[in-house]
Amino acid sequence: MDITLLAAVAIVVVLLAVGGFFLVRTRRSVAPGKDEAGPEVTGGATAAPPEEDRERDEGTVATPPSQAPPAPGETVAEPEPAPAPEIETPPPSAGRMVRLRARLARSQSSLGQGLLSLLSSDTLDEDTWEEIEDTLITADIGVTSATQIVENLRTRVKVLGTRGTDEVRGLLREELLAQIGGDTDRTVRTEPHNGRPAVIMVVGVNGTGKTTTTGKLARVLVGDGRSVVLGAADTFRAAATEQLQTWGGRVGAPVVSKEEGADPASVAFDTVARGTEEGVDTVIIDTAGRLHTKTGLMDELGKVKRVVEKKSQVDEVLLVLDATTGQNGLRQARVFAEVVNITGIALTKLDGTAKGGIIVQVQRELGVPVKLVGLGEGPDDLAPFDPEVFVDALLEG
Ligand SMILES: Nc1nc2c(ncn2[C@@H]2O[C@H](COP(=O)(O)OP(=O)(O)OP(=O)(O)O)[C@@H](O)[C@H]2O)c(=O)[nH]1
Incomplete structure (x- = not known):
């Protein structure tokens, strides 16, 4: 009977010891898991520092010393990059002079209208022809060209025997174009060649x-x-x-x-x-x-x-x-x-003078064509020179 009691006590002791051991093991194995889930559960005080703070500590993010470290959870604003300058697309060269024709008409009309009214006067006597010549010279066309234009017009008016407005305009247009050089090559050589610009x-x-x-x-x-x-x-x-x-x-x-x-x-x-x-x-x-x-x-x-x-x-x-x-x-x-x-002339500020005759004179003096004309201060107010557009603007006013 004593032996049986002793055996029962021993079994209870062994069972208690084994149970205690497993209890302790289970508690230990839960603890690390709780630690891993820290940020979600621990709040700001014990949270791991934000990524940028850690980088700053390691010296990889430069922060001005005066700047306070960002509050936990606060995002650091990246400085705005300077906006890239906008690249403009200017209009092509074709049609530029037509677009700027009103500027020419404004600046040159007094010359054109002056000539047309003289040519249409009742009597085309010596004085009137002289006046026509003077008007041309005043517009900086040059004496040689002015004389030539008057001589040709005199002959043609005489031969035609008529001075209707359209005819006179047509004759003057032809003579001015002949002096300016309606057929002259005015190409600005901008094409690359032999693999070079x-x-x-x-x-x-x-x-x-x-x-x-x-x-x-x-x-x-x-x-x-x-x-x-x-x-x-x-x-x-x-x-x-x-x-x-x-x-x-x-x-x-x-x-x-x-x-x-x-x-x-x-x-x-x-x-x-x-x-x-x-x-x-x-x-x-x-x-x-x-x-x-x-x-x-x-x-x-x-x-x-x-x-x-x-x-x-x-x-x-x-x-x-x-x-x-x-x-x-x-x-x-x-x-x-x-x-x-x-090899070419760029004549600027043609919008600011009535003396467009300079085109004729400078070409004659230098023997090179006017290739470009400036007709204003705007960025796209430069145009390839087109003699016909020029003369038409001058005569239409
Ligand atoms: N109205 C008008 N003004 C023009 C034209 N072309 C140029 N200008 C003006 O003329 C002035 C002088 O132009 P710049 O290009 O500075 O002259 P620049 O010959 O290069 O002179 P530096 O710059 O001193 O070498 C500026 O105010 C231009 O806007 C034009 O066709 N018409």
Whole structure:
């Protein structure tokens, strides 16, 4: 009986011991799981630091020392990236002069209407013909051309024996077109060739609209689907470079430039090099015009051209001329023509003068055609010159 009691006590003790052991094991195995689910259940004080805080501690996120660390759960605002400048799509070259015709009509109508009313007067005597000639000369057409126009008109009116308004208008239109050169090739050579970009040099006295014309020409070309690199070789004036950068930036055309006073020839060379490397269609180089002596101008422009020619031929040398400067502008034009071989004229500010006859005179003097005309300060107010549109605007008023 004692043995049986003893055995029963022993069994109870063993059972208690085994049960206690499993109880302890179960409690231990639950604890780690509770810890893992911490963020969901523990709240802010014991939560793991936000990712950016941990990175900051490790030195991977730069935060200004004055800035307070973000509160737990607060998102750190990324600084707004500067908006990329919007690239504009200018209108193509075709039809530009027609679009700007009203400007021409406004500025040139007094010349056209003056001539038409004289030609339609009751008596076409010697005095009237002289007046017609004077009107043409006053419009800067030049004495030679004015005389020629009057002589031809006199003969034709005599032969026709009639002076109906339409006929007179038709005769004058023909004579003006003949003087301007209705059939002249006015193509600006902007096409790449032999795997190289076309190279255009823009020359002229400062203030004539040289930098503006360079920028506007880039827009004309981009509008026609061309790629362009600009060269700020007018290193005499830092503002000219900035001005060009603004023009280029608006149409996505890179601008090659150097510090103020740098060698213009080296800027021109680098521009052509960049244009060639990048396989662009056209390189346009804006040059300086503010030189006090003719010799200095000769030296510099000549050097720019020679240096560029080490890299590529120069396809076009455009002389920018301010239409409002008359004889003074022509004198300047002559100096430039002696220095470099001008291939075309960009006549600016034609919207600001009634003396459109300068087109005839400058072409006759320099023997090169007006290829572009500036008809306003707007970015797209430069147009390929179309003689017929010009004469029609002049005669229609
Ligand atoms: N009305 C009118 N103004 C024009 C025309 N072309 C240029 N201008 C203005 O003429 C002024 C001079 O132009 P710029 O391009 O700065 O002249 P620039 O010859 O390059 O002179 P720098 O910049 O000093 O080298 C600017 O105010 C232009 O807006 C035009 O066709 N019509």
